[in-house]
Amino acid sequence: MSVITTRQDGDVLVVTSNNPPVNALGQAVRAGLADAMAQAASDDSIKAVVITCEGRTFFAGADITEFGKPPVGPSLPDVIDTIEASKKPVIAAIHGTALGGGLEVALGCHYRIAIASAKLGLPEVKLGILPGAGGTQRLPRVVGVEAALPMIVKGDPIPAAAAERIGLVDKLVADDQLVESGVAFAKSVIGAASHPVSSARTDKIDSSLGDDFFDNFRKIEMRRLKGFEAPEACVQAVRAAIDLPFEEGVKKERELFGKLVSGTQSQALRHVFFAERAASKIDGIAADTPVLPINQVGILGAGTMGGGIAMNFLSAGIPVTILEREQDALDRGVSIIRKNYERSAARGKFTAEQVEQCMARLTPTLDMNDLADSDLVIEAIFENMDVKKDVFAKLDAIVKPGAILASNTSYLNVDEMAAVTKRADHVLGLHFFSPANVMRLLEIVRAAKTAPAVLKTAMALSKKIGKVAVVAGVCHGFIGNRMLSPRQQAANAMLMQGIKPWDIDDALTDFGMPMGPFQMSDLAGLDLGWNKEKSNSETIRDVLCERDRRGQKTGKGFYDYDENRRRTPSAEVEEIIAGFVAKSGETPQSYSAEEIRDRLLFPMVNEGAKILEEGMAQRASDIDTVWINGYGWPAYTGGPMFWADTIGLDVVVEGLKAYGHQVSPLLADKAAKGEKLNS
Structure with a gap:
C-alpha cells in the first residue's frame, strides 16, 4: 500500500x-x-x-x-x-x-x-x-x-x-x-x-x-x-x-x-537521540513478556529523595503511600512536596487544581502495614546495607505477593537485599537522581534473579513517569557513580602533584560539564563521612574540615564563597596543598588544560569499557545516556564513549598508558582494530 x-x-x-x-x-x-x-x-x-x-x-x-x-x-x-x-x-x-x-x-x-x-x-x-x-x-x-x-x-x-x-x-x-x-x-x-x-x-x-x-x-x-x-x-x-x-x-x-x-556536534546529538531510544530496549526479554499493573506505589522515606520520587508517580496519576518513622519528618516531607508543586504551578507547569489532585493522591503514614496493598514499594532510606536488608525483610513479610520491591541505592549490592526476601525475582534497583522530581535519568538495576516481567514493568513505568531509563547490572556504583570514582581519584592525584583545584575544575567546565570535582565536593559538603573525633590531618580534606572549610554551607571549602555562593580561588587552600606536596617529596607538576581534562576523562572511558566487558551495561550508548541525563555531560560531545570514539580510541589508550593506568582489554582490542565502542 x-x-x-x-x-x-x-x-x-x-x-x-x-x-x-x-x-x-x-x-x-x-x-x-x-x-x-x-x-x-x-x-x-x-x-x-x-x-x-x-x-x-x-x-x-x-x-x-x-x-x-x-x-x-x-x-x-x-x-x-x-x-x-x-x-x-x-x-x-x-x-x-x-x-x-x-x-x-x-x-x-x-x-x-x-x-x-x-x-x-x-x-x-x-x-x-x-x-x-x-x-x-x-x-x-x-x-x-x-x-x-x-x-x-x-x-x-x-x-x-x-x-x-x-x-x-x-x-x-x-x-x-x-x-x-x-x-x-x-x-x-x-x-x-x-x-x-x-x-x-x-x-x-x-x-x-x-x-x-x-x-x-x-x-x-x-x-x-x-x-x-x-x-x-x-x-x-x-x-x-x-x-x-x-x-x-x-x-x-x-x-x-x-x-x-556534516559536523561532529550534529553527529553527536543524533547519536544521543538514537541512544535514548536504544536504551529502552532490554536484551534477553521476549516481546510477549507481560507488563505487571502498577496502580499503587509505596515509598519508604519522606526526605529529599523519597519526596522527589513520590512526585514522579503523583504527577503521572498513580497514588502513593509514603512512610516515615516520626510524625515531624513525615509532616516536613509532605510540606516540601506541596511547596515543590506550588513552585511549579507558579511557573505555569501545573494549575492550582492539578496541584490539589496530585496532593490528594498522596497518603502519608507511620505504619508500614499501610504499604501492604502496594504494587511497587521503593525504599529511599539511609545508604547502609544492614538497614536496607532489615527493611527488605520486613517489607517481604508485609507487602502482598507479586508486588515489586525496589531500592533507590546509589552504590549498594541489590542481590544482597533480594537474598533476605522470599521474592528475589521481584526485587530490583531503581536509582533516581537528585532532585528526583526533576532529573530525567533512572538507572534500573537488574539483579541476578530479577524476573523479565519485573524488569519490563520497570522500563514501561519509567516512560509513564517521564524518565530516561537505562538498565545496569549489579556492581559498586552501577554505571554512573562507578565511572565517577576514577575521575575523582585522578583529580585527587593531581592535587597531590600540585595542580590547583580551580585549574582542575575549569578544565571540565570549559569542556562543557556543569561543574568540576572540587566544586561538586564543596556543594555536597566536605564533611560528608568525615569524623571530627577521628580526624588526624591525614588528607587535604581532613585539614579543610578541621579548619571549618566544609564547603558552600560554611562559606569556604576548596574555594572561598561570597554571599551569592560565587567561588573564588583560596590562598589558604593553595598553601595547604603545597604543604602536602612538599611532605610527599614529589616534584610539583604543571599540566595544560587539555592534559588535565584527559587525565580526568580517559580513566572514565576506561571504566566504561570495563562495565561493557562485564556486561554491567547493555551497550556503549547506554553509558552515554547515563552521563548526559544524570551528570550533565555535554550532549554536543555525544557522551563519554562517543567522545572517545570521536577523538580516537588509540589516543585514549596511549594516554591511559602514559598516565599509568591498566587499560581495559576491550578498549585496547578495539583501539588496535580501529573499531569504535559505539558500533
Whole structure:
C-alpha cells in the first residue's frame, strides 16, 4: 500500500499520509506528495488540496535515518516549493505534532488548521542542525521574527492555541472533524483572488530589528546553550530573513545547514537521540513478556529523595503511600512536596487544581502495614546495607505477593537485599537522581534473579513517569557513580602533584560539564563521612574540615564563597596543598588544560569499557545516556564513549598508558582494530 493516497471530496483533493509511526518525511512520502500535487495541477475538476495524515500525528519531521546517506529525490525543499507554488489553495490539516520538516511542509501550504491538542515546532537545533527546507525563512515571514526566533533557536514546540495567536495556525477545529473541517475550509477559500504565500510575505518582517535585538536575545536566551554551535547558526539564518530576499535567505540557510549536518556536534546529538531510544530496549526479554499493573506505589522515606520520587508517580496519576518513622519528618516531607508543586504551578507547569489532585493522591503514614496493598514499594532510606536488608525483610513479610520491591541505592549490592526476601525475582534497583522530581535519568538495576516481567514493568513505568531509563547490572556504583570514582581519584592525584583545584575544575567546565570535582565536593559538603573525633590531618580534606572549610554551607571549602555562593580561588587552600606536596617529596607538576581534562576523562572511558566487558551495561550508548541525563555531560560531545570514539580510541589508550593506568582489554582490542565502542 502506498504511503500517500488521494481521494476527491467534490472539488477538493484530500492527500493522506500513512507512514507509521510518525509519518516521517522519507523518500516515499516526499515522492507521494510531489505526485499528489502534480495530480491536483493537471486535473481541472480539483479546485483545492487538503494535506493530512493518518495515525497519531501529522508529519513529525524528516527521516533522520537518511542523514549522511546519498540524497534521493525529490528533496524536501523541492516538494515544499511545489506545494507553495500551487495555483490552487493548499490547506494543512494538523493533529498530533507538526515538527521540523512537518512544520516546513505546513508553512509551504497556503493555510493551516489544527486541533487544539496539536503542537507545532522546529526542533532541529536539538539534533545539532537547523531547519533546512526553508523553515528559518518562512516562519519569520508568517509569524514575525520575535515569535519565530525562540522557536527556531530553542527548538521547543508550541501548542496550537499559541500558534493561532501568532498567526501560524489560521483556525482551530474539533478533534473528530479535522479532515471534514479541512475540506470545508478549502471550499471556503476557492475562488479567492489570491492566497497567502509564506515566502512572499513581508507584512510580519520588521526591518528595524538590528544588532541590538539579536545581541540582547543571545544574552538572555542563549546562556544555557553555551558550547552548542547550532543555536548561533539559527540566529544567523533568522537574521537573513530580515536582511535578504527569500531566495538568498534560503541559500544562506542551506549553507549553514550543510556545515552543521556534516559536523561532529550534529553527529553527536543524533547519536544521543538514537541512544535514548536504544536504551529502552532490554536484551534477553521476549516481546510477549507481560507488563505487571502498577496502580499503587509505596515509598519508604519522606526526605529529599523519597519526596522527589513520590512526585514522579503523583504527577503521572498513580497514588502513593509514603512512610516515615516520626510524625515531624513525615509532616516536613509532605510540606516540601506541596511547596515543590506550588513552585511549579507558579511557573505555569501545573494549575492550582492539578496541584490539589496530585496532593490528594498522596497518603502519608507511620505504619508500614499501610504499604501492604502496594504494587511497587521503593525504599529511599539511609545508604547502609544492614538497614536496607532489615527493611527488605520486613517489607517481604508485609507487602502482598507479586508486588515489586525496589531500592533507590546509589552504590549498594541489590542481590544482597533480594537474598533476605522470599521474592528475589521481584526485587530490583531503581536509582533516581537528585532532585528526583526533576532529573530525567533512572538507572534500573537488574539483579541476578530479577524476573523479565519485573524488569519490563520497570522500563514501561519509567516512560509513564517521564524518565530516561537505562538498565545496569549489579556492581559498586552501577554505571554512573562507578565511572565517577576514577575521575575523582585522578583529580585527587593531581592535587597531590600540585595542580590547583580551580585549574582542575575549569578544565571540565570549559569542556562543557556543569561543574568540576572540587566544586561538586564543596556543594555536597566536605564533611560528608568525615569524623571530627577521628580526624588526624591525614588528607587535604581532613585539614579543610578541621579548619571549618566544609564547603558552600560554611562559606569556604576548596574555594572561598561570597554571599551569592560565587567561588573564588583560596590562598589558604593553595598553601595547604603545597604543604602536602612538599611532605610527599614529589616534584610539583604543571599540566595544560587539555592534559588535565584527559587525565580526568580517559580513566572514565576506561571504566566504561570495563562495565561493557562485564556486561554491567547493555551497550556503549547506554553509558552515554547515563552521563548526559544524570551528570550533565555535554550532549554536543555525544557522551563519554562517543567522545572517545570521536577523538580516537588509540589516543585514549596511549594516554591511559602514559598516565599509568591498566587499560581495559576491550578498549585496547578495539583501539588496535580501529573499531569504535559505539558500533
